[in-house]
Amino acid sequence: MKRNELINRIDTEAIWDVIIIGGGATGLGAAVEAVTRGYKTLLLEQYDYTIGTSSRSTKLVHGGVRYLAQGDIFLVLEALKERGLLLKNAPHLVTNQSFLIPSYTWWYKPFYTIGLTFYDLLSGRLRFGKSVPYSRKKTLKKIPTLEKSKLNGSVLYHDGQFDDARLGINLVQTFIENGGTALNYMKVKDFVKENGKISGVVAKDAETGKIYNIKSKVVLNATGVFVDKILKKDNPNAHKIVRPSQGVHIVIDKKFLQSDYALMIPKTSDGRVLFAVPWHNRVILGTTDVPKDKPVIEPEVTDDEIDFILETASRYLDKNPTRADIKSVFAGLRPLAAPKKGANGKTKEISRKHKIITSDSGLVSIIGGKWTTYREMGEDAVDKLVTIAELPKKKSVTKKLHIHGYKKNMNHSNPLYYYGSDLEGIETLIKEKPELGEWLNEELHINKAQVVWAVRHEFARNVEDVLSRRTRTLILDAKESIKLAPEVAEIMAKELKLDKKWEDDQVQKYNKLAIKYLIN
Ligand SMILES: Cc1cc2nc3c(=O)[nH]c(=O)nc-3n(C[C@H](O)[C@H](O)[C@H](O)COP(=O)(O)OP(=O)(O)OC[C@H]3O[C@@H](n4cnc5c(N)ncnc54)[C@H](O)[C@@H]3O)c2cc1C
Numbered sequence: 191m192k193r194n195e196l197i198n199r200i201d202t203e204a205i206w207d208v209i210i211i212g213g214g215a216t217g218l219g220a221a222v223e224a225v226t227r228g229y230k231t232l233l234l235e236q237y238d239y240t241i242g243t244s245s246r247s248t249k250l251v252h253g254g255v256r257y258l259a260q261g262d263i264f265l266v267l268e269a270l271k272e273r274g275l276l277l278k279n280a281p282h283l284v285t286n287q288s289f290l291i292p293s294y295t296w297w298y299k300p301f302y303t304i305g306l307t308f309y310d311l312l313s314g315r316l317r318f319g320k321s322v323p324y325s326r327k328k329t330l331k332k333i334p335t336l337e338k339s340k341l342n343g344s345v346l347y348h349d350g351q352f353d354d355a356r357l358g359i360n361l362v363q364t365f366i367e368n369g370g371t372a373l374n375y376m377k378v379k380d381f382v383k384e385n386g387k388i389s390g391v392v393a394k395d396a397e398t399g400k401i402y403n404i405k406s407k408v409v410l411n412a413t414g415v416f417v418d419k420i421l422k423k424d425n426p427n428a429h430k431i432v433r434p435s436q437g438v439h440i441v442i443d444k445k446f447l448q449s450d451y452a453l454m455i456p457k458t459s460d461g462r463v464l465f466a467v468p469w470h471n472r473v474i475l476g477t478t479d480v481p482k483d484k485p486v487i488e489p490e491v492t493d494d495e496i497d498f499i500l501e502t503a504s505r506y507l508d509k510n511p512t513r514a515d516i517k518s519v520f521a522g523l524r525p526l527a528a529p530k531k532g533a534n535g536k537t538k539e540i541s542r543k544h545k546i547i548t549s550d551s552g553l554v555s556i557i558g559g560k561w562t563t564y565r566e567m568g569e570d571a572v573d574k575l576v577t578i579a580e581l582p583k584k585k586s587v588t589k590k591l592h593i594h595g596y597k598k599n600m601n602h603s604n605p606l607y608y609y610g611s612d613l614e615g616i617e618t619l620i621k622e623k624p625e626l627g628e629w630l631n632e633e634l635h636i637n638k639a640q641v642v643w644a645v646r647h648e649f650a651r652n653v654e655d656v657l658s659r660r661t662r663t664l665i666l667d668a669k670e671s672i673k674l675a676p677e678v679a680e681i682m683a684k685e686l687k688l689d690k691k692w693e694d695d696q697v698q699k700y701n702k703l704a705i706k707y708l709i710n
Contacts, residue, residue: 191366193649197395199232199371200402206232208575209391209406211378211420214244215354215561216544217412218361219568220575225370226591227572227584232404233362233370234393236377238655240358242414242487244561245659246522248439248465248477251276251284251350251562255456256463257542258309265543267312269562273350274316276562280357280593282600282610286318287351287467289452290329290344292336292506299323302345302456309347319348333449337506351452351467354561355659356608359648363594374649376402381409381424381551388424388551397651408579410571411555414525415485424553431547432557433528434485438495439476440709441518441665442511446503447473458502466503471605471635472517472666475499482523488706489521496709516709518668527558546574554578565589605635609643616643630674636661641678645685653679653696654703668707675700 208224210217213235224231235241253270254262277284291306293299306321322345329344330336362372375396382390382403390405411420414432421428446466447453453466467474478495496519504510527545544559544567554574559567569586576583595610606613619639620627626639644650644660653675658664663671679693679700686692 193373193651196366196371196373200373200404204405206230206404206406207579207581208232208408208410208572209234209404210410210412211391212412212414212416213239213358213362213372213374214242214412214414215240215358215564216414216556216559216567216571217410218358218365219564220410220412220556220571221365221370221372221568222361222368222591223565223568223572223586223588224575225365225368226587229572229581229584231365231370232406233365233372234376234378234391235372235374236396237487238374238651238659239362239372239649240355240659242416243522243525244358244414245355246437246439246520247354247561248437249351249354249467249469249474250287250465251352253309253313253349253562254542254560255306255309255347255349255454258305258312259456262541262543263312265541266309268566269560270309270313271316272563272566273318274313275565275589276352277316277318277350279591280352280360280596280610282595282597283357283360283593283608284350284352285602287349287452288319288332288450289347289349289454290324290333291347291454291456292329292333292344293342294340296342299343299345306345306347318350321345321347332451333447333453335446335448335507335509336453337508347454350562351469352561353470353608353662355662357561357593359660360594360610362649363647364591367594372649375651378420379423381553383551386551388553407581408575409553410575411553412571414557415523417525417555417557419485421549421553421555424549424551428549431528431545431555432485433526434482434523435526436480436482436489436495436521436523437477438491438499438519438521439474440496440499440511440516441472441474441520441667442515443517444468444471444473446507446509446511446515453506455502455506458498460498464499464502466507470662470666471633475503475511479524485523488703489523490706491519491521495521513709518665518707519709520665520707525557544570546571548574548578552578606640612643612647615647616640619643630677631663631670634661634663634666634670636663636674638677638681641681642685645682650682651686653682653700656682657700657704664704664707668704672701672704675704
C-alpha cells in the first residue's frame with residue numbers, strides 16, 4: 191500500500207469511528223486494537239512511526255524486577271502476562287534473554303534468588319525460565335568480563351528482549367492489513383468541534399503542505415510526552431498530566447561483555463537500575479532517569495548522564511569502557527503520568543502504570559505504561575473510546591493476534607532475523623536483482639535490498655527512517671551510518687522517483703541528526 195493510496199482514503203466527507211494521534215507504541219497498540227474490533231480507524235503520526243520514545247527504549251519485554259522491589263505487584267503481574275503474549279504473537283522479534291545479577295556481598299544471592307523466584311511464580315504459565323543462583327565459577331563462565339574482585343556468584347533470571355522500532359513498523363503493517371489507515375508525516379494541528387465536543391481533527395501533510403479536515407466520532411491523544419500540547423489545543427487551561435523523564439543509553443562493542451547473557455545491576459550508586467544488554471552484535475548500556483520540563487523529539491544527552499553510565503559500568507566490568515569506545519548514544523523521554531501530589535519528587539519513583547483521562551470535549555488521552563504493556567493499554571483505551579463514542583461493543587481479539595512478520599522458530603543467528611516472514615520477500619528481491627544483495631556495511635548487516643524493502647513495504651520516506659528505525663544503523667554505529675547516508679539516499683531517490691537535490695538535502699539533514707548520536 192503506497193502513501194498516496196492511503197491519503198486518498200482521507201475522504202473529507204467520511205466520518206471515522208476513531209482517530210488516533212501518535213504513531214508510537216501506545217497509538218499503534220490502540221490502532222490495532224480498534225481496527226481488529228471492526229472500527230473504522232485512522233492513525234496520524236507527525237513524523238515517522240516510533241520516532242519518539244518508542245525507538246529509544248532499553249529493548250526489554252519485561253515484567254520489571256525493579257517494580258517488584260518497589261512493591262508494584264499489580265504492574266509486574268500485568269507486564270509479565272503481556273511479556274508472554276508478545277513472545278507468542280511476535281516470536282520473530284521477541285527473544286528469551288538470560289540475565290545475571292552479579293553478587294559482591296554475602297546477602298545478594300539469597301535475597302535476589304528469593305525475589306526472582308517470586309517473579310517466576312507471578313509469570314505463571316507464561317514463565318520464561320527458572321531463576322537460579324550461580325557460583326562464582328559458573329558466573330564467570332557465562333560473563334567472563336565481569337569484575338572479579340569480591341565476586342561471589344550471581345543470580346540467573348529470564349526476561350524478553352526485542353527490537354522496538356521494528357515491532358512498531360510491524361504493528362503499522364498489522365493495522366493496515368486489518369483495514370486500518372495510517373499516515374506518517376501527517377501532523378495534527380488542531381481540533382474540529384461542534385457544540386464544545388470534538389468532532390474531528392485538522393491535519394497537515396508535511397510532504398505537500400496540504401491541510402485536511404477529518405471527521406471522527408472520537409479522538410485518542412496517544413502522543414507520549416506531547417500529550418499536554420494536544421490537551422492545550424483542546425483547552426488552553428488544561429492541567430499538565432505528563433511528567434517527562436529522560437533515559438540515556440550508550441552503545442559499545444560486544445567485546446566488553448563477550449557473552450549472550452545480559453547484566454543487570456539492581457541498585458546503582460543513586461538507586462537506579464543499570465542494564466548491559468547484548469543487542470544486534472553490540473552492547474547497550476543504560477539507563478538514566480532525569481526529570482525534564484519540555485517535551486522534545488530529539489532529547490539532548492548531558493555529559494553527566496554519559497559519565498554516570500560509564501562509571502557504573504566500569505565498576506562491574508573488568509575492562510572499563512571509555513568515551514572513545516562509544517559507538518552511539520541515544521536518549522528518550524518517558525511519558526510518565528504526573529502524580530496527583532504535584533510535579534516534584536523523583537521520577538524513578540513514579541509508577542509506570544498507564545492512565546486514561548477523558549476531557550469535557552470527549553478527547554481521550556493516554557499516558558504512562560511501557561512498551562511491554564502496549565497491547566493491554568490499547569485494549570483499555572479502546573474500551574474507553576467505545577463508551578465515549580457509543581460505538582457498538584465488540585470483543586478484543588488481540589491476545590491471540592499474530593503480528594506482521596510472525597514466524598515461529600526463526601533462526602535468530604541470522605543477522606536479518608528481525609524481518610521474520612518478510613525475509614523471504616527480501617531474498618526474492620535479491621534473486622530478481624542480484625546487485626541488491628550487496629552489503630552497504632557487512633559488519634552492521636545492512637544491504638541494498640533492505641533499503642528498497644523499507645521504501646516499498648515499510649513506509650520509509652527519509653534516509654533517517656531507514657538508518658534509524660527500519661534498520662538500527664544509527665544507534666549501532668552513528669559514525670558508520672553517516673558514511674552510508676549518500677548511498678541510501680541514492681537508492682531511495684530511485685525508488686521514490688526523486689531528484690539529486692532531494693538526495694543532497696537528505697544527506698545534509700541526516701548528517702546534522704547523526705552528529706548528535708556521536709560523542710566527541
Ligand atoms: C530510556 C527508556 C527506556 C525504556 N525501556 C523500556 C523497555 O526496555 N521496555 C519497555 O517495555 N518499555 C520501556 N520504556 C518505555 C516505553 O518506551 C514507552 O512507554 C513507550 O515507548 C511510550 O510510547 P508512546 O507511544 O506513549 O510515546 P512515543 O513513542 O513518544 O509516541 C508518541 C508519538 O506521538 C507523535 N505526535 C506528537 N504530537 C503529534 C501531533 N500533533 N500529530 C501527530 N503525531 C504526534 C510523536 O511524534 C510520537 O511519535 C522505556 C522508556 C525510556 C524513555
